[in-house]
Amino acid sequence: MAVSAFRNGCLPIFHIPPQLPRSARKVDGRSKGFRLPLFARYSQTQDVFSSRLRISVENLPKLVEDIVQTSINTGPKGALRLVQGIQAFVGVSGEWLADVSKSTNTSAGLPPQLQLGLLSPLYLRRLFERLGATYIKLGQFIASAPTLFPPEYVEEFQNCFDKAPAVPFQDIQTIIREELGRPINSVYEYIDPTPIASASIAQVHGARLKGSQEDVVVKVLKPGIEDILVADLNFVYIVARILEFLNPELSRTSLVGIVKDIRESMLDEVDFYKEAANIESFKRYLEDMGLTRQATAPRVYQHCSTKRILTMERLYGVPLTDLDSISSLVSSPENSLITALNVWFGSLLACEIFHADVHAGNLWLLRDGRIGFLDFGIVGRISPRTWAAMEVFLTSIATEEYESMASALIEMGATNKDIDVKAFARDLEKIFSSIQELDTEIVVATSRGTNTNATAISANLVVDERQMNALFLDVVRASESYGLRFPREFALLMKQLLYFDRYTRLLAPNLNMLQDQRISIVSNRRSKSYGANKY
Numbered sequence: 001m002a003v004s005a006f007r008n009g010c011l012p013i014f015h016i017p018p019q020l021p022r023s024a025r026k027v028d029g030r031s032k033g034f035r036l037p038l039f040a041r042y043s044q045t046q047d048v049f050s051s052r053l054r055i056s057v058e059n060l061p062k063l064v065e066d067i068v069q070t071s072i073n074t075g076p077k078g079a080l081r082l083v084q085g086i087q088a089f090v091g092v093s094g095e096w097l098a099d100v101s102k103s104t105n106t107s108a109g110l111p112p113q114l115q116l117g118l119l120s121p122l123y124l125r126r127l128f129e130r131l132g133a134t135y136i137k138l139g140q141f142i143a144s145a146p147t148l149f150p151p152e153y154v155e156e157f158q159n160c161f162d163k164a165p166a167v168p169f170q171d172i173q174t175i176i177r178e179e180l181g182r183p184i185n186s187v188y189e190y191i192d193p194t195p196i197a198s199a200s201i202a203q204v205h206g207a208r209l210k211g212s213q214e215d216v217v218v219k220v221l222k223p224g225i226e227d228i229l230v231a232d233l234n235f236v237y238i239v240a241r242i243l244e245f246l247n248p249e250l251s252r253t254s255l256v257g258i259v260k261d262i263r264e265s266m267l268d269e270v271d272f273y274k275e276a277a278n279i280e281s282f283k284r285y286l287e288d289m290g291l292t293r294q295a296t297a298p299r300v301y302q303h304c305s306t307k308r309i310l311t312m313e314r315l316y317g318v319p320l321t322d323l324d325s326i327s328s329l330v331s332s333p334e335n336s337l338i339t340a341l342n343v344w345f346g347s348l349l350a351c352e353i354f355h356a357d358v359h360a361g362n363l364w365l366l367r368d369g370r371i372g373f374l375d376f377g378i379v380g381r382i383s384p385r386t387w388a389a390m391e392v393f394l395t396s397i398a399t400e401e402y403e404s405m406a407s408a409l410i411e412m413g414a415t416n417k418d419i420d421v422k423a424f425a426r427d428l429e430k431i432f433s434s435i436q437e438l439d440t441e442i443v444v445a446t447s448r449g450t451n452t453n454a455t456a457i458s459a460n461l462v463v464d465e466r467q468m469n470a471l472f473l474d475v476v477r478a479s480e481s482y483g484l485r486f487p488r489e490f491a492l493l494m495k496q497l498l499y500f501d502r503y504t505r506l507l508a509p510n511l512n513m514l515q516d517q518r519i520s521i522v523s524n525r526r527s528k529s530y531g532a533n534k535y
């Protein structure tokens, strides 16, 4: 049962099933349709429309000024991106037309996933992938923001992969040389021309330092990526401004504010000084809490790091989902998981930043048995107050205390309305009890610890994750129906907990992540702040 799944330390996952459970559609007889106003406001009367228009026209000069200013800031690169955008649009339109013509040859008619044209989730996701870095990141943002976007889109954008073709090594060498301001061989003994990884924004190469002969990796920002980001984000900003102008109600959802937030956090990701500062901050936290024998983050070599290249100690290890390799490295995968959890939970308050992207590629078990945290491009900051409410929320899931759960959600969600806690608690209880009958066997099979049968476990994980994720969405929607809006940190935190939930099911299926005495989710209060220094 799902509730017993929580007792086993399982949490809802951000993966949305296409067919949401009954509880996703209705709670307490209220329709819980989930749409941005953009998708849902077609039934306005003419009067309302014209009064809106009157209000909007007054804002026209400001809008025009904003568009002109943003276009000037974008410069000629805007035109280039426009051409690339048109090419991507034509390409995906071709795919859509081909699929339409295939389905018109069948008797079943046009399937729903084709009906919205390029605005349907599948084709929009493909368009985003063709448009490259900015849109891939935007897609990932949509995938992690179920409170803001319709579930079909959230689900489809889970597939927005951050892989990209590698930049030729010659171009990478040019960037490194320019950034260093001296010959490459004066700093590195060698750099491996074959990249370890090539993502949308950066490419990573293995290398060895001259002199000390230490193994390092060099993370290199892909050429022209900042220009692309600026051009694209300015375009998205203009679209958001126009939408808000056409429909002033959108300003209540603060669409422009969201776009500004995304712009800020994406531009942060292309500044390796910031990533280096985040790593340093995390390392100081480990040192000051005496955790260096349990966990680490790569040392940054400042003399060969700049805004566009980051030279770091090379870590050797395996992702936390690689059960076979983990078992060959340590006798108790469960203990390794507990360490990872304690270090991460501890950082929530004892370090100014927390690692906000702990997917398996970024969380390793190292050969020496320590946990390695990689990639501090995305970090979050949480206030002690929000975390205190989060702790109550997590505990109430395990103890099934719905009034505490309601109060914690109210504490976290911004609202100035008075909320009926008891009614909210009843709605939450309904959500949780409505999933009691969900595939009991799945959870039972997982919790029996079938760790010899990796395939069965992963199959179970997928199904179970979908259910848990739907449950989480239900909770968010129920909260929204009471006027609650959660801060970005809430979604960021939940996403990390869902990653940990996945690791728990793989490495320690009988572990109760929320209640086990060995795991300290209760705050290590921030006695001292290990903030990111400015470089």
Ligand SMILES: Nc1ncnc2c1ncn2[C@@H]1O[C@H](COP(=O)(O)OP(=O)(O)OP(=O)(O)O)[C@@H](O)[C@H]1O
Pocket (backbone or CB within 6 Å): 162, 196, 197, 199, 200, 201, 202, 203, 204, 217, 219, 298, 312, 313, 314, 315, 316, 361, 362, 374, 375, 376, 377
């Ligand atoms: N210090 C390191 N030691 C060993 N390998 C590393 C190190 N840093 C990065 N890598 C390798 O390079 C890959 C990509 O690095 P990183 O995650 O920092 O880049 P990214 O562009 O942010 O990628 P993503 O968006 O996929 O997380 C990692 O998954 C890992 O395989």
